[in-house]
Amino acid sequence: MKKVVIAGGGWSGCAAAAEAVRLGASVTLLERTDMLLGTGLAGGIMRNNGRFTATEELIALGAGELFQVIDQNIRHRNIRFPGHEHADLYDIGRIEGAVRRYLEEQDIHLVFQARISHIQMENRRIIHVTDDKDRTYAGDVFIDATGTAGPMNCCTKYGNGCAMCVLRCPSFGGRVSLTGLTGIEEYKGRKKDGSTGAMSGSCKLLKESLSPEIIRRLDQEGVCIIPIPKALIDDHLDLKCCQQYALPEFRDNIILLDTGHAKLMTPYYPLEKLHQIPGFQNARYEDPYAGGKGNSMRYFAMAPRENTLKVTDAENLFCAGEKAGLLVGHTEAIATGALAGYNSVRYAEGLALLELPRSLAIGDAIAYVKEEMATEEGMGRKYTFSGSCYFTRMKKLDLYTTDTEKIRRRVDEAGLTGIFKALNR
Numbered sequence: 001m002k003k004v005v006i007a008g009g010g011w012s013g014c015a016a017a018a019e020a021v022r023l024g025a026s027v028t029l030l031e032r033t034d035m036l037l038g039t040g041l042a043g044g045i046m047r048n049n050g051r052f053t054a055t056e057e058l059i060a061l062g063a064g065e066l067f068q069v070i071d072q073n074i075r076h077r078n079i080r081f082p083g084h085e086h087a088d089l090y091d092i093g094r095i096e097g098a099v100r101r102y103l104e105e106q107d108i109h110l111v112f113q114a115r116i117s118h119i120q121m122e123n124r125r126i127i128h129v130t131d132d133k134d135r136t137y138a139g140d141v142f143i144d145a146t147g148t149a150g151p152m153n154c155c156t157k158y159g160n161g162c163a164m165c166v167l168r169c170p171s172f173g174g175r176v177s178l179t180g181l182t183g184i185e186e187y188k189g190r191k192k193d194g195s196t197g198a199m200s201g202s203c204k205l206l207k208e209s210l211s212p213e214i215i216r217r218l219d220q221e222g223v224c225i226i227p228i229p230k231a232l233i234d235d236h237l238d239l240k241c242c243q244q245y246a247l248p249e250f251r252d253n254i255i256l257l258d259t260g261h262a263k264l265m266t267p268y269y270p271l272e273k274l275h276q277i278p279g280f281q282n283a284r285y286e287d288p289y290a291g292g293k294g295n296s297m298r299y300f301a302m303a304p305r306e307n308t309l310k311v312t313d314a315e316n317l318f319c320a321g322e323k324a325g326l327l328v329g330h331t332e333a334i335a336t337g338a339l340a341g342y343n344s345v346r347y348a349e350g351l352a353l354l355e356l357p358r359s360l361a362i363g364d365a366i367a368y369v370k371e372e373m374a375t376e377e378g379m380g381r382k383y384t385f386s387g388s389c390y391f392t393r394m395k396k397l398d399l400y401t402t403d404t405e406k407i408r409r410r411v412d413e414a415g416l417t418g419i420f421k422a423l424n425r
Contacts, residue, residue: 001024001025001026002024002025002026002140002141002345002348002349003025003026003027003028003138003139003140003141003348004016004017004020004025004026004027004028004139004140004141004142004143004341004344004345004348005027005028005030005129005137005138005139005141005142005143006020006027006028006029006030006142006143006145006341007030007116007129007142007143007144007145007146007178008030008031008032008038008144008145008146008147008178008321008323009029009030009031009032009033009035009036009037009038009110009112009145010036010037010038010039010040010145010147010321010333011037011038011040011066011321011330011333011334011337012145012320012321012322012323012324012333012334012336012337012340013029013031013143013145013320013321013337014029014036014037014066014099014103014334014337015063015066015320015333015334015335015336015337015338015341016143016145016318016320016337016338016340016341016344017029017103017106017108017341018063018065018066018102018103018106018108018338018341019063019337019338019340019341019342019345019420020143020341020342020344020345021106021107021108022065022106022420022421023341023342023345023422023423024345024423025344025345025348026109027108027109028108028109028111028137028139029103029108029109029110029111030111030114030116030129030131030137031110031111031112031113031114032113032114032115032116032146032172032173032175032176033112033113033167033168033171033172034112034113034172035096035112036096036099036100036103036110037095037096037099038147038149038166038167039147039149039166039167039200039296040092040095040096040330040333041092041095041096041166041287042092042165042166042202042204042263042287043092043202043259043329043330044089044090044091044092044095044257044259044260044263045084045087045088045089045257045259045263045329045330045386046067046070046074046087046088046089046090046330046331047086047087047088047331048084048085048086048087048088048386048387049083049084049085049086049385049386049387049391049400050361050384050385050386050390050391050394050395050399050400051329051331051332051384051385051386052086052402053361053385053394053399053400053401053402053407054331054332054335054361054362054365054385055067055331056404056407056408057335057360057361057362057407057410057411058334058335058338058362060407060408060411060412060416060417060418061338061411061416061417061418061419061420062417062418062419062420062421063334063338063342063420065102066099066102066334067334069095069098069099069102070088070090070095071088072098073090073091073094073095073098074088074089074090074091075089075090075091075222075258075259075260076088076089076221076222076223076258079221079222079223079257080223081223081225081255081257081265082225082247082249082250082253082255083247083249083387084386084387086402089222089257089258089259089263090259091259091260092204092259092260092261093260093261094260111131111135111137113133113172114131114132114133114135114137115131115132115172115173115176116129116130116131116146116176116178116181117130117131117132117176118130118181119178119181119182121182123315124182124313124314124315125314125315125316126139126142126182126314126315126316126317129142129178129181132173139316140316140348141316141317141318141344141345141347141348142178142316142317142318142344143317143318143319143320143340143341143344144177144178144179144303144311144317144318144319144320144323145319145320145321145323145337145340146175146176146177146178146179146301146323147175147298147321147322147323148175148189148298148299148300148301148302148322148323149167149175149200149296149297149298149300149322150167150169150174150175150296150297150300151169151173151174151175152169152170152174153174154197154297154300155294155296155297158195158196158197158297158300159197159199159294159295159296159297160268160293160294160295161290161293161294162290163268163288163289163290163291163293163294163295163296164288164289164290165200165287165288165289165295165296166287166288167296175301177301177303177323178317179301179303179311179314179317179319179323180301182311182313182314182317184303184304184311184312184313184314185304186300186301186302186303186304187301187302187303187304187325187373187379188299188300188301188302189298189299189300189302189326189379189380189382190379190380191380194380196300197297197298197299197300198297198298198299198382199236199267199268199294199295199296199297199298200267200295200296200297200298201265201266201267201295202263202264202265202266202267203263203264203266203267203268203269203285203287203288203291203295204259204261204262204263204264204285204286204287204291205256205261205262205264205283205284205285205286205291206261206262206283206284206285206286207258207260207261207262209282209283209284210262210279210280210282210283211278211279211280211281213279214226214256214262214279214280218256218257218258218262219258222257222258223255223256223257223258224254224255224256224258224262225249225253225254225255225256226253226254226256226277226278226279227252227253227254228252228253228254228277229276229277232273232276232277233251233252234266234269234270234273235251236251236266236267236268250265250266254277254280261286261287264291267294267295268288268291268292268293268294268295269291269292270292270293271283271285271291271292272292274292298322299322299326299382301323302322302323302324302325302326302373303319303323303324305318305319305324305325305370306353306355307355307356307363307366307367307370308339308343308353308354308355309324309336309339309340309343309366310343310347310353316347316348318340318343318344318347319336319340320333320336320337320339320340320341321333321336321337324336324340324366324369325366325369325370325373325383326369326372326373326378326379326381326382326383327365327369327382327383327384328382328383328384329384329385329386331385331386332365332383332384332385335362335365335366336366338420339354339356339362339366342354342419342420345423346423349423351423354419355367356416357414357416359410359413359414360399360410360411360414360416361385361394361399361400364393364394364397364399365383365385365390368383368390368393369383369390
């Protein structure tokens with residue numbers, strides 16, 4: 001039985017683990033904190049715009065199990081908000097436990113509070129990794145799903161300081177990049193003004209701290225849009241890593257989505273201004289707790305990689321999620337995680353690696369982001385199936401569709417139906 005060791009328990013690490021164990025590998029998933037899903041604990045938006053297409057592609061490819069878990073924990077289905085159609089919102093309070101139980105049922109070895117600090121290499125091959133508690137994990141192949149957010153010094157240097165977000169660097173130590181420990185130079189993303197990094201694009205308000213009318217609208221409709229008086233507008237559009245939400249409507253209105261808490265679609269909003277808006281007199285932040293002054297900073301450590309998600313210049317290392325490039329979102333993380341998990345086992349078994357074709361939205365996105373990151377302009381953008389420049393590209397290439405039969409035919413025509421379920425193809 002081949003051993004796959006995954007560093008990072010966000011959506012991409014969980015997807016990689018689910019895929020690798022399905023193919024018969026022994027899988028150890030190492031998570032720095034005491035909970036899975038990382039920024040997925042504060043996210044919750046699925047299937048909006050081109051993410052519908054990517055989700056159905058993954059299901060047709062044979063990697064739909066995590067979406068089944070998500071679908072069992074949806075609060076609102078098929079909602080609309082500015083610039084976004086047919087979105088589902090999962091319950092951020094229930095999703096972590098549901099995913100954890102699913103992974104445990106698959107006999108994946110979950111290790112929490114396992115912050116990788118050292119690696120042992122021979123030539124360009126990782127032999128084992130060691131965490132802060134001196135526990136060692138050997139493997140045939142490794143996957144870096146450690147993300148690109150933090151640690152605190154990055155949020156201080158490039159943002160507004162530690163905003164006490166769900167990543168909890170002060171408690172569990174800052175992110176350590178597995179790729180970085182190999183000595184491979186990583187990429188840093190940029191904002192529109194050329195400065196380094198990008199700020200997370202939304203906050204969570206305690207729903208119970210809002211007015212009864214706002215709570216009622218969120219519970220019934222899943223979305224609540226409230227115009228902001230001009231004197232209280234705070235424009236943070238250019239700071240956001242989530243450029244799909246960098247529309248004027250998100251500047252001029254308070255846009256809330258119901259994910260259990262009230263998801264506020266702005267990187268941060270000064271509390272003294274927020275309290276002046278009717279219905280928000282008692283509002284308080286749940287994530288980040290200092291959401292009145294800033295948010296977490298991301299895209300500091302992306303791995304150079306091939307379109308198979310094998311890390312360049314490392315023999316047995318793959319990457320997924322934000323580590324694989326300027327990709328934004330849970331669906332994007334699950335897609336890259338599934339491919340990294342699949343190819344990690346193929347590599348361990350001595351089989352040729354799979355590169356998804358550009359006739360599929362997932363394959364095109366992985367390849368296109370790699371191309372864009374080789375350009376000065378491309379490093380200043382962010383890419384997602386749900387909006388901004390890549391969703392525009394999806395529509396131009398006729399890759400975007402909500403016709404599930406069309407998506408299945410496209411996957412079948414590529415000869416890839418159910419490919420993630422087995423190695424013998």
